[in-house]
Amino acid sequence: MPINSAIIHHGVYTIQYLRDYRTFVGCVHALWGYPSSDLSSSSFISFYSILFLFLSFAILSSRLYLIQEYFLFF
Numbered sequence: 001m002p003i004n005s006a007i008i009h010h011g012v013y014t015i016q017y018l019r020d021y022r023t024f025v026g027c028v029h030a031l032w033g034y035p036s037s038d039l040s041s042s043s044f045i046s047f048y049s050i051l052f053l054f055l056s057f058a059i060l061s062s063r064l065y066l067i068q069e070y071f072l073f074f
Helices: 003-032 042-073
Strands: none
Touching: none
16 A cells, blocks of 8 residues: 555544544533533533543554554555
């Protein structure tokens, strides 16, 4: 796989992750029932910090898999 093609694929994966992350946060936000004006609440902050850690771990593990795939091509 040429380098340009790998960069394009990486950009497509990044856009897909961002879109899925936004959709997932929107769904959880709607299910949890927090209004956007509730940012000062400590339970709101702890909820989103746990959500962020979970999603970071999921994205990082899948990114590591993609990086291994790229090194196989190079």
